[in-house]
Amino acid sequence: xxxxxxxxxxxxxxEYDPSLITVSGVCTHTEKLQKGMLFIAKxxxxxxxxxxxxxxxxxxxxxxxxxxxxxxxRETKIPCFYAKNITLTEAKIWERYYGDxxxxxxxxxxxGTNGKTSTAEFLTHIFNTAGIPTAYxxxxxxxxxxxxxxxxxxxTTPPAxxxxxxxxxxxxxxxxxxxxxxxxxxxxxxxVALLNFESLLFTNLTEDHLDYHGSMENYFxxxxxxxAQAKLAIINKDDxxxxxxxxxxxxxxxxxxxxxADYTVSDLHENGYESTQYSCVSPSGVFSVSYPFFxxxxxxxxxxxxxxxxxxxxxxxxxxxxLSTLKAPKGRLEVLPLNKEYTVIxxxxxxxxxxxxxxxxxxxxxxxxxxxxxxxxxxxxREKRPQMGHxxxxxxxxxxxxxxxxRGEAQAQIFSDILLGIKNNDNYSVxxxxxxxxxxxxxxLVDGDTLLLLGKGHEEYLLIGEExxxxxxxxxxxxxxxxxxxx
Numbered sequence: 001x002x003x004x005x006x007x008x009x010x011x012x013x014x015e016y017d018p019s020l021i022t023v024s025g026v027c028t029h030t031e032k033l034q035k036g037m038l039f040i041a042k043x044x045x046x047x048x049x050x051x052x053x054x055x056x057x058x059x060x061x062x063x064x065x066x067x068x069x070x071x072x073x074r075e076t077k078i079p080c081f082y083a084k085n086i087t088l089t090e091a092k093i094w095e096r097y098y099g100d101x102x103x104x105x106x107x108x109x110x111x112g113t114n115g116k117t118s119t120a121e122f123l124t125h126i127f128n129t130a131g132i133p134t135a136y137x138x139x140x141x142x143x144x145x146x147x148x149x150x151x152x153x154x155x156t157t158p159p160a161x162x163x164x165x166x167x168x169x170x171x172x173x174x175x176x177x178x179x180x181x182x183x184x185x186x187x188x189x190x191x192v193a194l195l196n197f198e199s200l201l202f203t204n205l206t207e208d209h210l211d212y213h214g215s216m217e218n219y220f221x222x223x224x225x226x227x228a229q230a231k232l233a234i235i236n237k238d239d240x241x242x243x244x245x246x247x248x249x250x251x252x253x254x255x256x257x258x259x260x261a262d263y264t265v266s267d268l269h270e271n272g273y274e275s276t277q278y279s280c281v282s283p284s285g286v287f288s289v290s291y292p293f294f295x296x297x298x299x300x301x302x303x304x305x306x307x308x309x310x311x312x313x314x315x316x317x318x319x320x321x322x323l324s325t326l327k328a329p330k331g332r333l334e335v336l337p338l339n340k341e342y343t344v345i346x347x348x349x350x351x352x353x354x355x356x357x358x359x360x361x362x363x364x365x366x367x368x369x370x371x372x373x374x375x376x377x378x379x380x381x382r383e384k385r386p387q388m389g390h391x392x393x394x395x396x397x398x399x400x401x402x403x404x405x406x407r408g409e410a411q412a413q414i415f416s417d418i419l420l421g422i423k424n425n426d427n428y429s430v431x432x433x434x435x436x437x438x439x440x441x442x443x444x445l446v447d448g449d450t451l452l453l454l455g456k457g458h459e460e461y462l463l464i465g466e467e468x469x470x471x472x473x474x475x476x477x478x479x480x481x482x483x484x485x486x487x
Contacts, residue, residue: 003038003063007081008092012065014081021079023062026097028090028161035060040090043067065089087160087190094164095194101167106177107195108308109230110138111223112203114354115301116156116181119203121329122305122322124179129322130314135170138181140330140458142166144173157186184222185212192226199311200230201304205241206353211381224248234307236300237261253311255303263307270294272365273335273343280306287316293328293335294365297357302326331457333358336477341447342368344477348457350377350404352387355454359395368448369397371441374455375404375434376414378463385414386421392428396452398444399428402437404455405463434462438473439480 003018006026024036030052033039039061041052053072056064063079066072067086083089095102110120117139127134128145135144137158142150149169150158157180158166170178182200186192205220213219220241227233233249236242237256246252254261257268266286268278277290278299291302306319328334336344343366349358355374363370372392376385392399401418403411411432422428431437441451453473462471 006038006093006096007065008089011084011089012081014079016063016079016081018063018081021063026093026161027061030055030059033059033061036062038063038065038093040065040086040093041067041070042086042090065093085190088193091160091164091190091194094160098164098168101164101171102195104171105167105175106132106198106312108177108179108312109182109192109195109197109200109226110179110203110304111182111184111187111200111226112236113206113208113351114349114357115203115297115304116183117348118298118329118332119201119301119304120179120181122302122326123201123308125326126305126309126314126319126322127177127179127312129325130309130318132177133175134177134179135173135175136179137163137166138179142170144170144175147173155185156181156183157191159189160191163191182226184219187226188213188222192229195229197226197230199232199234199308200227201308202227202233202235202239202242202245203300203304204236204239204353206351207384207387208351208381211379220244232311234304234311236304238300253307255300255307257299257303263303265289265299265303268299270296270365273345282306282310284310285316287320289320289323291323291326293326293333295328295333295358295361296364297361298333329458331459333361334457336474338477338481340445340481342445343450344442344445344453345450346453346457346473348455348459350455352384352391355388356391356395358454359391359452362450362452363395366448366450368446368450370395371398371400371444371449371451372396373400373402373434373437373441373451373453375402375406376418376455377404378406378409378411378414380407382417385417386419388421389418390421390423392454393422393425397427400437400441401428401430402434403432403462403464404434407463408465434471434473435476438476442477442480443484 003021003023007018023038027033027037028040061078065081068082068084110116120138124134124136139156227249233252235245235254237254237259255263262283264281265278270276273294275292279286280289309319331346331348334346347358349355456473460472462469
């Protein structure tokens with residue numbers, strides 16, 4: 001293909017005529033580079049592709065795309081082009097390379113701190129129930145109907161190359177709509193800058209990713225930037241940042257449980273851990289909703305999904321039928337089927353607000369004592385650790401502090417930070433090995449008690465140093481209970 005078919009005309013310059021250059025493909029990693037390919041050389045957090053010129057020449061790159069003002073270590077015969085915004089230019093290249101698959105999809109985005117995964121899963125299920133072939137991209141991976149295209153071990157929102165390759169695959173498989181979680185990292189890095197959202201849903205904004213964004217205001221600005229790409233904004237009005245968004249965007253719908261909104265609820269009732277019912281009050285009327293799991297925050301998630309579905313043309317019956325057949329997303333207040341008189345629940349909560357919501361939701365329904373196992377990730381936002389400790393000991397009967405992806409940070413430092421928020425409380429234990437902490441907590445349970453395992457959710461690994469170790473909380477629970485039964 002001609003390079004001019006890939007490079008956008010605006011924002012790219014160089015001494016060569018791209019219409020006279022033929023390339024065999026596009027590549028961003030030297031290990032995958034083949035003869036004749038356009039190589040996109042970017043400066044990353046850990047690597048700088050511009051320093052790999054010998055290897056790029058050896059593999060026979062057909063052309064180089066570099067960031068504006070890049071100076072190579074020496075001259076090269078490879079035709080070089082320069083991009084004023086290499087992230088946006090790369091997205092445009094992949095869009096062209098894969099034939100602009102997004103034009104064949106109705107795209108719905110979900111952004112916010114907590115609730116993205118559940119909301120996106122719910123909306124995907126509603127659309128599929130309504131007969132619209134809809135795919136999902138997010139924290140749990142990439143799926144279309146029964147086809148799993150990517151696991152949940154990748155980024156919430158894929159980088160441009162993987163994103164457009166995936167969009168192409170989804171269209172070819174027959175998808176006509178896509179619901180995707182959109183992270184603040186993806187927004188600030190321009191991964192989705194070329195996508196147009198039929199509607200963009202905002203869940204909430206609480207403290208997270210400040211090690212990357214630097215401040216809550218910068219975090220909010222990254223999220224807010226996405227709404228310029230949306231025809232319709234659907235926003236949680238009960239959130240303070242949601243109210244800011246509602247004041248700024250003209251085409252919007254609001255949902256709320258506390259405030260007055262376009263979509264709200266009445267007659268909310270939870271049947272233990274089994275199900276939740278409420279009446280949805282919408283601009284088009286009132287209809288009953290029931291879904292087969294619990295969690296007060298899922299009211300917000302189902303409301304957002306309902307508002308998006310109805311705005312997109314689904315009818316009340318489509319929504320009602322879909323919600324009644326929902327499954328709780330993996331690792332989101334997931335009640336393990338144990339056939340015991342006590343309860344074990346797994347949840348992904350790893351921010352102060354998410355922890356508080358999860359613990360309060362469970363505590364409200366617990367007949368006996370509530371035990372919590374949690375830790376804090378290493379090399380991430382030390383300032384939220386004391387808050388997490390304070391929330392846990394304030395709301396739970398007993399807390400087991402343990403590891404949770406320490407990465408390269410000393411576990412002793414992580415514990416020390418968490419303990420700053422615990423102060424004079426004594427309802428906690430420190431057990432560094434997470435499997436041992438879970439086993440000890442299980443041994444503490446009697447009839448009516450609940451054990452809440454926080455932080456891992458759907459994840460089945462621990463990041464310790466540079467190692468990614470397999471770690472399944474579900475397996476640990478089941479195996480330990482079997483051992484106890486065997487005596």
